[in-house]
Amino acid sequence: QAGGKAVVSTQSTGKREKEGPVSTEDCLLPGNKLVAAGYCVFGTACMMVLSTGQGVNGFTLDPSIGEFILTAPNLKIPNKGKIYSTNEGNAQYLDSKLQKYLHDCKFPATGKPKAARYVGSMVADVHRTICYGGVFMYPGNSSAPNGKLRLLYECNPMAYIVEQAGGKAVTGRGDERVLDVVPKKLHDRCPIFLGSSDDVDVILSYLNE
Numbered sequence: 001q002a003g004g005k006a007v008v009s010t011q012s013t014g015k016r017e018k019e020g021p022v023s024t025e026d027c028l029l030p031g032n033k034l035v036a037a038g039y040c041v042f043g044t045a046c047m048m049v050l051s052t053g054q055g056v057n058g059f060t061l062d063p064s065i066g067e068f069i070l071t072a073p074n075l076k077i078p079n080k081g082k083i084y085s086t087n088e089g090n091a092q093y094l095d096s097k098l099q100k101y102l103h104d105c106k107f108p109a110t111g112k113p114k115a116a117r118y119v120g121s122m123v124a125d126v127h128r129t130i131c132y133g134g135v136f137m138y139p140g141n142s143s144a145p146n147g148k149l150r151l152l153y154e155c156n157p158m159a160y161i162v163e164q165a166g167g168k169a170v171t172g173r174g175d176e177r178v179l180d181v182v183p184k185k186l187h188d189r190c191p192i193f194l195g196s197s198d199d200v201d202v203i204l205s206y207l208n209e
Helices: 090-093 096-106 123-132 149-163 197-207
Strands: 007-014 036-044 045-050 057-061 066-072 083-085 135-138 168-170 192-195
Touching: 007 123, 036 123, 036 149, 045 066, 045 123, 045 197, 083 123, 090 096, 096 197, 123 135, 123 149, 123 192, 135 197, 149 168, 149 192, 168 197
Parallel strands: 083 135
Antiparallel strands: 007 036, 036 045, 045 057, 057 066, 135 192, 168 192
16 A cells, blocks of 8 residues: 555556557547456455456455456346535535535535545545546546546546446536547546436536536
């Protein structure tokens, strides 16, 4: 672990659409062209979560035999959760509609408030979201309209996995899926809201008011 947080990594694989030498253009594909994606969480245990387009499975490293063992077959994200995850230090820069959403998470008109959990590592936060439900978001704001996270190697792999687990991943621009965004550069950034389908729909209802 580093700084009390799990060390993580992501990866994804797409299918080339033409033959010949590899170019930058071959990489500038939307996430809906992915054929596989996964991530590893390195902490007290080493877990690999992988999807090849037919659901999501989790594997844990058994150091005694040096192999990954299937320990979490057919992972499914709950339709609704009790947790929201975002960097609220940026709240003053957010759209007023998102500020209202965050306020209502903490001070709902009825029922209990949502729990706030934010590790600051996207993979760790999304892994928790897949396991327990809820929503993770890194939206754009007045100082960074496209947010901080990179589309090709942060947003797309996690969006692919979340959708394969039964959740949703959107940009907040209407109903646009993260996986439908066409990158223009290798390091393009993209706003993202992902997690339990019902919770993502609630955020969209605020944004589309």
